[in-house]
Amino acid sequence: MKKLNRRAYSVLLIALFIVLGLFTYVQRYLRDGDRWASYFSRLNSLSEGYVTDRNGVLLAAFTANDNRFNEDRSTRIANYHVTGDFWDRTGTGILTGFSRQLHSYSPITGMTQTKTVSLQLNVDSELNKKAYAALAERKGAVGVVNYRTGELICMVSSPAVDPTDNDPVAPEGVYINRLLSASFVPGSIFKLITAAAAIECVPTIWQRSFFCEGEEEIGGVLFHCxxxxxxxxxxxxLANSCNIAFAKIAISVGQTEMVNHVRAYGFLDSHNLDGIPTAAGSYPIEFVGDPETGWSGIGQSTDLICPYSMLRFVSAIANDGLLAEPKLINDGQPTEKSILVNPETAKTMQQLMRNNVVTVYGDNRFPGLSVCGKTGTAEVGDGTDHAWFTGFLQDEEHPYAFIVFVEGGGGGLSVAVPIANTVLQAAVRRGTELDYS
Ligand SMILES: [Zn+2]
Structure with a gap:
């Protein structure tokens, strides 16, 4: 009897292992089946996939016998974080995120189907080249979106590698898409959020006057300009980016309302760019007291911002508060639209951001363009500064919102502004020539 019992247990145990194994297999099959199929694609794939930019320029392709990229090396490198590679080394690449669609894989048959799949993107690969060249191998990112339609026409992260190189000499952090997948100390571009919160929460803001002698003790802590x-x-x-004024403004808004605005504008969330998740940011949400609220209101403290979230915010400001959710893929689906910023606040912010350029940065830095923007020079704590510039064009023919970020790059005005001008000039020129609107 004892013997029989032990046998029964053994059989049960074996059955349990088989069920567990089967369960694991089915789970992994559903998750990774398309990759298994595409791994053997050279042997059995019947499908072909093509990724093109908005002008039909081929960026990446695979057929039954080979994987291909654009023939021009600098186009491949500048568009690396858009396409990704066939080794899935960067998480945001189309080849990784959309392999199922591209291979027209069926989980029922476990096979790719006889089908040619084309994916057209909204990015302009030539504009990406210009942006990548302007970053000049420095760590950073550039994003440009049409704020009326949501088309993401430029997405570049630097440095990048050639996707055809299977063993590249890769600089540190090369596989991170700095526009989408990381958050950084924002510095003074954060004052846009503080300003919007103040417009809504501090009724006396337009009558207030701020005095600055370069440093001042606020709540027992010394602030510097x-x-x-x-x-x-x-x-x-705002135009002069006075830290002392904006620390006081953030304290007037109060930490609770600052948090409410940071959260409502989407800075604490991960967003979804056609299925690609973006990085969430951070802001002190536990009680911190006045001096720290002051620091957080000027983009220091524990503030971290994903460049993509700031691009969404300025895009909504430019479009009178209505966010046209950015789209990387031109799939013919209508753009999602929702109010991100109160329309009256957005219109006031447009005037403030235009005033920044007219009165302080100088229109002569952007020949022929009507730019609204805010610079940022973020102290990182290791002695280096992040250079930022974000804003938009006041131009119905070329409704572009932008963000430029150079990690450890130095001053916003001296480093990020010239890059923005180069990219915007190219965007306007190409938008006119190729009829983007
Ligand atoms: Zn000051």
């Missing part, structure tokens, strides 16, 4: 800004009103404080 790079310059003595002397007397400024609200618009002047």
């Amino acid at each position: 790079p310059f003595e800004h002397y007397t400024n009103d609200f618009a002047g404080a």
